[in-house]
Amino acid sequence: MIARSVLRVPRSWAAAALLALAMMAASLPLLFALSWLSLQVPEDLVRQRVQAAFANGTLRDDLYLPLDRTRGVHQFNDCLILTMVLLRDEDPLHSAISPLYMRGTPPRQASVCPKLRELANGADRLDYEESYYHRYLNAYRVATAALLPALSVEGIRTLLKGGSYALLAAVLAVAVARRNWPLAGIATALALFYGVEYFGMSPSHAFADWVVYGLLLYAGFRNLMDLTPVRFTAVVVAYASLCIWFEFLTGAVPMGLAVLTGVLGLHAAARDDWVHGTHRLLLGGGLFLATVGSALLLKQAIAAQVFGSYVWDMFNSRVAAHTGTEKDTPAMVWATLTTQMGHIGLGDAGVGHAAILAGLGVLGLSYMWIMLATRRPTLRLGATAVLLSAGVVAGWYLALPSHSIRHAIFMVRLCAWPIAAGLAMAGLAVAHQCRHMAR
Amino acid sequence: MVIAAALPAGPAAAEAETAWAGCLACHRGEAGGNAAAPPLDGLFRRRSSDPLPGFVRSRALHRANVSWTRHTLDRFLTAPRAYVHGMGRCTLGIKEAAERHALLDLLETRLGGR
Numbered sequence: 001m002i003a004r005s006v007l008r009v010p011r012s013w014a015a016a017a018l019l020a021l022a023m024m025a026a027s028l029p030l031l032f033a034l035s036w037l038s039l040q041v042p043e044d045l046v047r048q049r050v051q052a053a054f055a056n057g058t059l060r061d062d063l064y065l066p067l068d069r070t071r072g073v074h075q076f077n078d079c080l081i082l083t084m085v086l087l088r089d090e091d092p093l094h095s096a097i098s099p100l101y102m103r104g105t106p107p108r109q110a111s112v113c114p115k116l117r118e119l120a121n122g123a124d125r126l127d128y129e130e131s132y133y134h135r136y137l138n139a140y141r142v143a144t145a146a147l148l149p150a151l152s153v154e155g156i157r158t159l160l161k162g163g164s165y166a167l168l169a170a171v172l173a174v175a176v177a178r179r180n181w182p183l184a185g186i187a188t189a190l191a192l193f194y195g196v197e198y199f200g201m202s203p204s205h206a207f208a209d210w211v212v213y214g215l216l217l218y219a220g221f222r223n224l225m226d227l228t229p230v231r232f233t234a235v236v237v238a239y240a241s242l243c244i245w246f247e248f249l250t251g252a253v254p255m256g257l258a259v260l261t262g263v264l265g266l267h268a269a270a271r272d273d274w275v276h277g278t279h280r281l282l283l284g285g286g287l288f289l290a291t292v293g294s295a296l297l298l299k300q301a302i303a304a305q306v307f308g309s310y311v312w313d314m315f316n317s318r319v320a321a322h323t324g325t326e327k328d329t330p331a332m333v334w335a336t337l338t339t340q341m342g343h344i345g346l347g348d349a350g351v352g353h354a355a356i357l358a359g360l361g362v363l364g365l366s367y368m369w370i371m372l373a374t375r376r377p378t379l380r381l382g383a384t385a386v387l388l389s390a391g392v393v394a395g396w397y398l399a400l401p402s403h404s405i406r407h408a409i410f411m412v413r414l415c416a417w418p419i420a421a422g423l424a425m426a427g428l429a430v431a432h433q434c435r436h437m438a439r
Numbered sequence: 440m441v442i443a444a445a446l447p448a449g450p451a452a453a454e455a456e457t458a459w460a461g462c463l464a465c466h467r468g469e470a471g472g473n474a475a476a477p478p479l480d481g482l483f484r485r486r487s488s489d490p491l492p493g494f495v496r497s498r499a500l501h502r503a504n505v506s507w508t509r510h511t512l513d514r515f516l517t518a519p520r521a522y523v524h525g526m527g528r529c530t531l532g533i534k535e536a537a538e539r540h541a542l543l544d545l546l547e548t549r550l551g552g553r
Contacts, residue, residue, distance in 0.1 A: 100502070103488070129488050131504040308523040310505050313514065317506070 016233040020287060023237040024294050028302065031139055031245055036096040038145035039088060046086045046148055050120035053153035061114045064409060066340075067347055069197050072157065074410055077204030077248060079113040084133060084141040085148065086119060094132070098303050099141050103129040134303045134311050135318055137295065139245035144203045160206035164196050167213035174220035181431055182266045182386075183220055185423025186259075193355050193416040195343045205410070208252035211242040212259050219263045225271045225280055236260070236284050240291035249322070249403060251414050253292055254396035258417045260288055262389035262424060269382025269428055277381050322403035336408035337415070344416045352415075359419030363390055366425035374432055386425050390418040455541035458533060459549075468550065482507050482550050487523070499525035509543055516542065 053059040063076040084099035175184035243256035268277030304311040345352025463472035468479035
């Protein structure tokens with residue numbers, strides 16, 4: 001009996017490991033196949049959609065539209081993605097792996113939105129510099145191309161933003177119905193402070209957001225601690241794969257990791273086996289990082305095989321640029337973040353600052369309360385995991401300071417997670433106190 | 440004379456001079472060479488996609504958008520067609536590291552790479 005149970009565990013974990021490897025290996029071929037299929041969307045249709053979007057004001061030449069609730073803040077990436085959909089390489093295999101985008105050529109050195117407009121209106125491609133976008137997996141291009149036959153650019157934006165709010169509302173409804181107050185806190189904080197109002201309609205943000213909201217919704221129904229090893233592996237690897245598919249260095253990976261760590265912490269706290277909880281936390285984080293890292297590196301390796309080994313030099317130079325520091329970095333990070341704080345502060349930078357300070361305060365105080373008020377190992381483990389999940393955001397800023405400065409206009413969104421973690425931690429503390437008093 | 444003094448001496452330097460002469464068979468550089476291929480002046484400040492009036496660029500090089508530095512040129516000169524697939528006319532590369540590095544020293548000196 002004992003021998004059988006000892007044998008059973010390794011076998012299920014061996015199956016989980018094999019599944020993880022198979023899923024990681026299948027992720028890129030699947031994406032490339034979908035990418036190839038998306039090339040079937042006629043160029044003329046894409047051109048018409050873009051022309052109509054510029055004509056009715058859905059797209060504008062301005063690259064950033066701060067606090068714009070209709071078009072979104074981040075038009076630059078929207079135009080970039082539509083350019084990737086529009087431009088096709090002569091070899092479909094090339095386009096399926098790494099899409100083309102345009103750079104300016106003197107004297108028409110216009111930036112990405114004006115170039116997209118000109119191209120859609122019939123400008124000669126030879127007037128522009130074209131390059132491959134190798135360094136990401138570019139699934140947002142595939143998803144946007146898939147939606148264009150059915151929807152205008154405005155329609156896509158409406159769908160994405162509506163879908164974001166609908167998913168968050170569903171998470172909140174499930175959390176309230178199941179009296180899962182930490183999860184309700186997370187859904188509320190993200191709905192209010194994650195800048196859905198300003199970024200939720202953008203193809204460069206929304207698809208990745210949906211992945212995160214999807215995990216939260218799943219976590220509302222199922223405790224990840226209760227899943228079999230195989231199912232747990234499948235969920236985490238699929239989630240991590242989608243995070244890296246849609247990562248445009250807009251924060252899908254750090255947000256994905258932070259949310260996964262937080263959710264695993266909350267689920268560990270709801271059970272009584274702290275060894276099992278620790279195991280799942282380490283495994284979940286490890287699987288996430290392994291999936292993301294392997295997909296990113298494998299993409300570069302495949303691109304280098306197809307396009308040439310220069311791909312690695314391009315990748316390394318971008319990593320160096322993003323991880324490098326600039327003069328007066330802390331001051332610059334603070335200054336740029338400060339100016340963008342309104343995007344997570346309901347349109348008001350002061351509210352954004354106050355929400356982050358309050359969130360961090362609640363996070364710290366609730367954590368201390370839990371550590372002082374209970375000796376239950378799983379609750380302490382869960383609370384520590386939630387605290388660490390907020391640390392993922394700080395870690396990202398420290399790891400990529402240059403990128404954080406240059407792209408503060410949207411990287412500021414990550415600061416919403418410590419607020420959500422604060423509410424989740426408060427929910428944990430309140431739930432513990434209620435249980436204690438009920439006894 | 441000043442240039443000669445700045446260049447490395449030895450067999451590698453001699454091979455670098457030979458390789459440089461090979462470059463000038465197509466490219467114009469410094470005060471000599473031909474105009475069959477883009478000029479090499481200012482190479483270290485350019486990208487492979489930069490427009491050069493009067494020359495039809497390789498589409499593969501154009502789309503690669505490589506920034507020419509000592510490191511990228513070293514890798515390019517080792518095996519140009521492996522570095523950027525789809526290049527048309529080009530050299531077969533310089534396999535010997537010493538010879539390649541001597542040529543890069545020479546290019547940096549003559550084309551203002553540093």
